[in-house]
Amino acid sequence: MSAPAAAPALELRGIAKTYMLREGGTLRRRHRPLQAVRPTDLVLERNGILGLVGESGSGKTTTGMMALRLVNPSGGRILLEGDDITDLGVTALKPYRRRMQVVFQDSYSALDPMFTLQQIVAEPLVIHGIGDARSRAARALEWLERVGLHRSYGSRYPHELSGGQRQRVAIARALILEPAVLVADEPTSALDVSVKAQIINLLQDLQADMDLSILFISHDLSVVRSLCDRVAVMFNGRIVEEAEAETIFTGARHPYTRALLDAIPVLDPRRRRTRIFRDRDAIEAEGLTLAAGALSEPAEPSDEPALVAVAPRHRVEAVVTP
Numbered sequence: 001m002s003a004p005a006a007a008p009a010l011e012l013r014g015i016a017k018t019y020m021l022r023e024g025g026t027l028r029r030r031h032r033p034l035q036a037v038r039p040t041d042l043v044l045e046r047n048g049i050l051g052l053v054g055e056s057g058s059g060k061t062t063t064g065m066m067a068l069r070l071v072n073p074s075g076g077r078i079l080l081e082g083d084d085i086t087d088l089g090v091t092a093l094k095p096y097r098r099r100m101q102v103v104f105q106d107s108y109s110a111l112d113p114m115f116t117l118q119q120i121v122a123e124p125l126v127i128h129g130i131g132d133a134r135s136r137a138a139r140a141l142e143w144l145e146r147v148g149l150h151r152s153y154g155s156r157y158p159h160e161l162s163g164g165q166r167q168r169v170a171i172a173r174a175l176i177l178e179p180a181v182l183v184a185d186e187p188t189s190a191l192d193v194s195v196k197a198q199i200i201n202l203l204q205d206l207q208a209d210m211d212l213s214i215l216f217i218s219h220d221l222s223v224v225r226s227l228c229d230r231v232a233v234m235f236n237g238r239i240v241e242e243a244e245a246e247t248i249f250t251g252a253r254h255p256y257t258r259a260l261l262d263a264i265p266v267l268d269p270r271r272r273r274t275r276i277f278r279d280r281d282a283i284e285a286e287g288l289t290l291a292a293g294a295l296s297e298p299a300e301p302s303d304e305p306a307l308v309a310v311a312p313r314h315r316v317e318a319v320v321t322p
Contacts, residue, residue: 007082009213010044015076036062038238049214051228059237064183064217101174105186107166111158118154121172143172164195185217233257243314253316255286288318
């Protein structure tokens with residue numbers, strides 16, 4: 001009898017987030033709900049790299065922060081390696097913090113300016129009570145070398161580094177605990193093209209060495225294509241398409257995904273094409289309608305859009321007709 005399949009590294013089931021916005025003056029103050037993330041399912045497979053893409057305001061960063069429990073969801077469940085961590089308190093959640101870490105977009109504000117790089121990288125070991133002062137310092141220097149910085153950088157401060165070097169330090173700090181899941185939130189968006197490529201290569205090497213599972217949040221589709229195994233496209237707070245990376249770039253079905261791909265700059269003038277830029281309302285109005293017989297898995301006809309399978313491991317949001 002075969003052993004049961006291992007649970008995904010990270011699974012979000014119906015995860016959602018609603019913020020209450022205050023409006024009006026002191027005497028006529030009222031609250032208006034803003035649904036930043038609508039009920040969303042997302043699976044990050046073990047040892048995989050899942051790209052979560054979308055324009056600013058689409059809800060992708062909020063989704064990543066909910067996955068880490070840095071933002072509490074309004075609904076849904078969060079499973080880390082099969083364990084439900086949705087409702088865990090601070091004390092019960094702490095052991096799971098070792099298994100999931102984050103690299104933020106702004107490396108400068110994410111690093112304590114009063115700490116040396118050695119102290120910054122070693123800080124997670126201090127928080128989780130791992131080792132003594134000497135072993136923590138030695139391990140921090142080892143990790144600086146592992147991300148491509150010389151050990152002598154251990155005595156420097158964040159303001160002495162370039163943006164790419166600071167992001168390397170942030171990666172070292174995130175991975176020194178050897179987590180199972182890394183959420184990388186736009187880690188290359190503020191970097192030059194050559195430095196961006198170096199950070200991507202570093203993440204690829206570390207992911208292979210550590211059997212790491214990465215949720216890579218980005219709006220840079222060229223980076224996503226070079227790094228990720230699968231891609232989930234987020235629009236207006238919901239997933240509208242999910243498939244293998246190459247399928248997204250060569251056979252996208254949803255109008256929003258095609259609009260994103262159409263916006264990618266093309267350097268070769270012979271390959272340039274006429275672009276049609278559409279706003280959110282136009283994309284919502286266009287939508288996608290599919291007949292039930294065209295799906296690879298059965299789905300009930302409905303007037304409301306839903307994620308349906310159009311091919312193996314390829315889901316797209318569509319209205320299903322009989």
